[in-house]
Amino acid sequence: MEEIRDILRRIVERSPELRDRLILSEVSSSWREVVGDKLARLSKPVHFSAGVLTISLFDARFKKEFSDFSSIIISRLNERLGKALISEVKVIVKGE
Numbered sequence: 001m002e003e004i005r006d007i008l009r010r011i012v013e014r015s016p017e018l019r020d021r022l023i024l025s026e027v028s029s030s031w032r033e034v035v036g037d038k039l040a041r042l043s044k045p046v047h048f049s050a051g052v053l054t055i056s057l058f059d060a061r062f063k064k065e066f067s068d069f070s071s072i073i074i075s076r077l078n079e080r081l082g083k084a085l086i087s088e089v090k091v092i093v094k095g096e
Contacts, residue, residue, distance in 0.1 A: 020048045020049050021048075023048050023081065023085055023086075024045060024046075024047065024048040024053075026080070026081060027045045027048065027053060027077055027080075027081075027086075028044075028045050030077070030080050031043075031044070031045055034073060034076045034077055034080065035069070035073060039062070039065070039066065039069070042057060042058050042059050042062050043055050043056065043057050043058065043062075043066065043091075044056050044058075046092075048086075051085065051086060051087035051088060052086075052087070052088045052089075052090055053074075053077070053086050053088070053089050053090070054089075054090045054091075054092060055089060055090070055091050055092070056092055056093075056094050057091050057092065057093050057094065058093075058094050059093075060093045063091055063093060066089075066091045067091060070088075070089040070091075073089055074086050074087070074088070074089060
């Protein structure tokens with residue numbers, strides 16, 4: 001008999017949208033640990049698709065800091081995910 005885990009894996013593999021939502025959920029749940037308290041209070045992961053993680057930033061003054069930190073964020077998140085799924089971080093400022 002086929003295990004539930006195998007069935008779920010096949011469903012996710014066939015649905016890129018579902019896969020992206022699951023990745024975003026995993027990123028969101030570990031966000032504070034990955035970026036630290038200060039940046040976690042200023043930002044929120046809002047979208048993931050085709051390797052691009054979009055972050056909503058609540059204060060435009062920190063956009064450069066996020067951009068400078070993006071390669072570290074990518075590395076830490078990919079480590080948590082167990083494979084290189086994130087290739088780029090796109091920062092948008094809420095309200096712009």
